[in-house]
Amino acid sequence: MRAFWERGYEGASIQILVDRTGMHRANLYSAFRSKAELFLEALDHYTARRLKEVEGFLAAGPALDQLHAMATSQVEPPPEGHPPSCLVLRTTLGQGFEVPGVPERVDAFLTSMRGILATTIERAQADGTARAGRDPELLAEVFLIGMQGMCGARVCDRDEGRRAAIVDQLVSLIAGGN
Numbered sequence: 001m002r003a004f005w006e007r008g009y010e011g012a013s014i015q016i017l018v019d020r021t022g023m024h025r026a027n028l029y030s031a032f033r034s035k036a037e038l039f040l041e042a043l044d045h046y047t048a049r050r051l052k053e054v055e056g057f058l059a060a061g062p063a064l065d066q067l068h069a070m071a072t073s074q075v076e077p078p079p080e081g082h083p084p085s086c087l088v089l090r091t092t093l094g095q096g097f098e099v100p101g102v103p104e105r106v107d108a109f110l111t112s113m114r115g116i117l118a119t120t121i122e123r124a125q126a127d128g129t130a131r132a133g134r135d136p137e138l139l140a141e142v143f144l145i146g147m148q149g150m151c152g153a154r155v156c157d158r159d160e161g162r163r164a165a166i167v168d169q170l171v172s173l174i175a176g177g178n
Contacts, residue, residue: 001042005087009039009096036099043102046087047109055116063124067117067143068171074150075163084155089148114140121174131176139174146170 003012003020014035018025032038058066078084088109091097097106117140124130130139146166153163 001045001087004039004042004096005046005090006083008090009035009099011095012039036101039096039099040101040105043087043091043096043105047105047112050086050088051109051112051116054113058116058120062129063120063127064129064171064175067120067124067174068167071143071147071150071167071170072164074147075154075160075167077154085151089151110144114144117143124174130174134176142173143170 003016006012007016012035014025014028017035017038018028021028023031028038032041054070057070060066061069083090088106091102092106096102114137118136121130121136121139121143125132125134125136150163150166150170153166157163
């Protein structure tokens with residue numbers, strides 16, 4: 001998973017995968033039949049883990065505060081040793097998206113992520129920190145697209161203040177601002 005995350009599908013050569021897994025080439029092909037099948041397994045592992053992390057994180061405190069913290073994490077430099085963007089975003093931008101089965105997996109992941117975000121936005125509406133009566137699914141979609149963009153911005157936009165202002169604006173849309 002880590003090799004694909006760091007290098008993308010094309011950049012993770014069979015030799016790199018052999019080195020990273022510690023498996024012999026023949027055993028790797030015996031276990032997974034192809035690089036594409038190994039990639040699908042890695043993507044499934046990553047997305048399941050990511051959804052569980054996000055759901056736990058968002059449930060751990062006040063909804064709007066947790067959404068703000070989640071968005072902020074996307075504009076700050078990634079933790080030491082982590083690639084600059086998530087595996088799903090890297091894959092969506094063309095580093096493996098052509099592999100059969102990947103578009104459906106990415107779509108399922110994004111659908112699940114929107115559901116988690118919509119549930120969190122509904123919590124914020126229920127506790128009064130977000131204006132009620134607005135479509136939580138649409139707000140979740142806007143938030144998710146904003147997060148994807150911010151993940152890219154942290155790579156190319158060196159202005160931390162501007163990135164923080166974008167986070168504040170995104171969260172204010174959910175809270176009920178203009």
